[in-house]
Amino acid sequence: MMDDNPRSRRYILITAVIMLAVLLAVSTVRSARNSEAVFPATSATELSIIAGKTSVFVSTSNGNDIKARLSHADDLFVTHDGNRITIETGSMGILGIELPAEAIASLSVSTSSGDVDLSSVRAGSISISTSSGSMIITSLESDSLKAESASGSITLTETEAGITELSSASGSITAISTSGGISASTSSGNIYIVPDEESSVRALSASGNISIHSARGAVRWQTASGDARIFGLEMPSSGGTDNASIAVTTESGDISISA
Numbered sequence: 534m535m536d537d538n539p540r541s542r543r544y545i546l547i548t549a550v551i552m553l554a555v556l557l558a559v560s561t562v563r564s565a566r567n568s569e570a571v572f573p574a575t576s577a578t579e580l581s582i583i584a585g586k587t588s589v590f591v592s593t594s595n596g597n598d599i600k601a602r603l604s605h606a607d608d609l610f611v612t613h614d615g616n617r618i619t620i621e622t623g624s625m626g627i628l629g630i631e632l633p634a635e636a637i638a639s640l641s642v643s644t645s646s647g648d649v650d651l652s653s654v655r656a657g658s659i660s661i662s663t664s665s666g667s668m669i670i671t672s673l674e675s676d677s678l679k680a681e682s683a684s685g686s687i688t689l690t691e692t693e694a695g696i697t698e699l700s701s702a703s704g705s706i707t708a709i710s711t712s713g714g715i716s717a718s719t720s721s722g723n724i725y726i727v728p729d730e731e732s733s734v735r736a737l738s739a740s741g742n743i744s745i746h747s748a749r750g751a752v753r754w755q756t757a758s759g760d761a762r763i764f765g766l767e768m769p770s771s772g773g774t775d776n777a778s779i780a781v782t783t784e785s786g787d788i789s790i791s792a
Contacts (some may be wrong), residue, residue, distance in 0.1 A: 570601045570611045577616045578637040583631065585623040588647040591630040591654055602633040
């Protein structure tokens with residue numbers, strides 16, 4: 534039986550309005566919190582990004598903060614534990630990350646099918662892994678870079694790293710104007726490398742083709758059934774780091790070397 538007491542009805546109405554206001558406020562805070570995040574960074578910061586189907590774009594900006602913005606989704610979760618920051622999302626959105634211009638300690642990015650794009654990033658160590666997503670890495674500076682994908686392609690341009698390790702099962706690998714020690718391996722994908730100055734290059738492929746242009750450092754490559762070619766190779770008579778050593782192994786693929 535309905536209560537006809539005006540005071541009781543007024544109380545119920547006020548309670549309902551308050552509850553609705555609280556729900557709206559919580560919803561607004563949750564949406565803002567889960568689509569954007571800003572936190573300070575130092576040279577000791579270790580940043581880990583786990584993105585699933587989300588494509589990740591990482592660049593640099595002025596300031597000392599790390600900024601994360603998730604578009605077309607709102608399930609951005611951030612964990613901050615001392616120097617370690619973990620950003621997670623599983624939606625099919627686009628995650629933009631802005632890093633400070635000064636190098637952080639480490640950066641790791643992991644996706645399943647999402648693509649990864651790194652531009653002008655500086656970090657002590659960088660690790661990227663995807664299942665089927667492609668990678669584009671430009672103007673990177675790091676002591677070590679490791680990028681691996683099951684079927685996605687890997688493309689590097691103008692990168693500086695002490696050690697660069699690239700691997701893809703069926704995707705192609707392209708590295709142009711890369712410096713330092715470069716190791717590239719594929720199962721069936723092609724490998725194309727244009728190293729800088731005296732970079733050392735190691736390339737292995739089971740059935741893909743290998744092309745290395747203008748190599749001046751130590752070069753080693755191996756292919757089971759694909760072709761291997763080196764173009765513009767300089768072979769000085771002797772002396773210091775200008776020496777170029779070549780070791781070639783193949784089962785059934787052709788090998789072509791031209792200066």
